[in-house]
Every structure is written in C-alpha cells, then in structure tokens.
Amino acid sequence: MAGRNGGRLVRGTGRLVQVLRGLNGIAALVALLALLATVAAEPQLATRLAAKYGDAADLPTMLSLLRVLIAMILPSAWVVERLLRALGGIIANVRDGAPFAPVNADHLRTIGWMLLALQLLDLALGGLTYAAARIGVDFATWQPSLTGWLAALVAFVLVRVFATGTAMRDDLAGTV
Amino acid sequence: MPVRVHLDDLLHARRMTLTELAQAVDITLANLSVLKTGKAKAIRFSTLEAICTVLGCQPGDILSFEGDDR
Numbered sequence: 001m002a003g004r005n006g007g008r009l010v011r012g013t014g015r016l017v018q019v020l021r022g023l024n025g026i027a028a029l030v031a032l033l034a035l036l037a038t039v040a041a042e043p044q045l046a047t048r049l050a051a052k053y054g055d056a057a058d059l060p061t062m063l064s065l066l067r068v069l070i071a072m073i074l075p076s077a078w079v080v081e082r083l084l085r086a087l088g089g090i091i092a093n094v095r096d097g098a099p100f101a102p103v104n105a106d107h108l109r110t111i112g113w114m115l116l117a118l119q120l121l122d123l124a125l126g127g128l129t130y131a132a133a134r135i136g137v138d139f140a141t142w143q144p145s146l147t148g149w150l151a152a153l154v155a156f157v158l159v160r161v162f163a164t165g166t167a168m169r170d171d172l173a174g175t176v
Numbered sequence: 177m178p179v180r181v182h183l184d185d186l187l188h189a190r191r192m193t194l195t196e197l198a199q200a201v202d203i204t205l206a207n208l209s210v211l212k213t214g215k216a217k218a219i220r221f222s223t224l225e226a227i228c229t230v231l232g233c234q235p236g237d238i239l240s241f242e243g244d245d246r
Contacts, residue, residue: 171217171218173217174210174215174216174217174218175216175217175218175219175220176203176207176208176210176211176216176218176219176220176223
C-alpha cells in the first residue's frame with residue numbers, strides 16, 4: 001500500500017517537475033521580452049513613472065532598477081531549471097528502482113548549490129528592495145528567508161548521507 | 177585476491193553440485209556462484225554457517241588466506 005502510494009507520489013512529482021520546468025521557461029521568456037520592452041518603450045515608461053511619482057523623481061534610476069529587477073529573473077530561471085532538472089533526474093532513477101545510484105548524490109549536490117544560488121539571488125533582491133525604498137519607489141517588502149538557507153544546508157548534509165548510503169549499498173551488492 | 181574460496185574443491189570432494197548446495201542452504205545459485213568464483217566482497221556468518229552445516233566442514237576449509245611470503 002505504502003509502495004503503491006510512494007510510486008504514485010514519485011510519478012506525480014515527476015509530472016509536477018515537468019510542468020514547473022515549462023512554466024519556468026515561459027517566465028524566462030516573458031522576462032526577456034519585458035526587458036526588451038523597457039528599452040523599446042522607454043519614453044512611454046518614463047511618462048507613466050513621472051505621472052505616478054512626479055517630475056522630481058529620479059526616473060533614470062527607477063528605470064535602471066526596473067531593468068535590473070527584470071534581468072534578475074533570467075539567472076533565477078537558469079538556477080531553477082538546473083534545480084528542477086536535477087530533481088527530475090533523481091525522480092527518474094527512483095522510478096527505475098535505483099534510488100541509491102551514485103549519480104543521485106551528484107544531482108543532490110547540484111540541488112544544494114542551486115538552493116544556495118537562489119538564496120544569494122534573494123539577497124540581491126533584498127538589496128534592490130533597499131535601493132527602491134531609498135528612491136521612494138513602491139516595492140514589495142522583503143525579509144531574509146532562514147528556511148531557504150536551511151534547505152541548502154540540509155541538501156549538502158543529505159549529499160553526504162547519500163554518498164555513504166550508496167557506498168554501503170555497493171558493499172552489500174557483493175555480500176553473499 | 178589473498179583470500180581464496182575453496183568451495184569448488186569441497187563440492188568436488190563431496191560429489192555435490194552447486195545447484196544442490198544452493199537448494200540445501202537456501203541461497204540463490206547466482207550468489208553461491210559469486211562466492212565460488214571469488215567475486216564476493218563479503219560473506220555473512222549465516223551463509224558460512226549454512227554451508228559448513230551442509231558440507232560438514234569448518235570455515236577454514238572454505239576460506240584460506242594466501243599472504244605474500246616475506
């Protein structure tokens with residue numbers, strides 16, 4: 001019963017990863033188009049910003065801030081793609097009945113680095129939030145994510161657990 | 177490999193096949209074959225005990241260590 005539920009969970013997660021990879025790709029494409037649009041439609045954008053924040057507003061800085069914010073989506077999308085691809089690799093191995101394959105430790109290590117990269121990007125977002133507040137732009141609030149840092153640490157610890165588990169399994173494979 | 181497995185000799189002395197031993201000790205033929213050909217990385221005490229019981233021998237009759245002569 002648990003095995004059947006586990007199999008369903010793995011299959012479901014595999015499908016979810018595929019969907020998320022698709023959505024992530026779309027998000028990257030939209031970000032790229034939006035970035036190009038901020039260049040192509042700069043006069044209109046400046047007019048809208050001036051209408052909202054007044055003529056005294058630092059429009060060039062606001063536009064730069066907007067572009068950096070949109071541009072940040074591109075490396076984030078790359079990081080998320082690598083993370084999801086590694087997760088997909090693990091899921092495929094689990095589905096094939098080989099969860100303790102050495103390659104899964106590599107996948108897990110990639111996930112750890114990508115979680116760390118996401119945290120660094122989050123810190124950069126925090127910096128942008130601070131910069132936006134300084135020039136008086138309406139912006140979302142930001143708080144450091146402790147769980148994100150912990151998740152990265154947990155992933156790296158699990159890499160060690162996994163590597164040891166794989167070695168033990170190899171030993172067991174030759175035990176009669 | 178310095179540790180040698182003498183299962184072949186013991187089976188030959190007792191006019192027994194590997195398949196018969198596998199059935200008697202309830203271990204798969206594939207696993208016993210791995211042990212016989214010296215490809216096993218480790219042997220469980222329970223396996224050793226079962227083989228010794230069926231073949232009427234000591235663990236030392238099955239395994240021997242051949243170190244370098246210095």
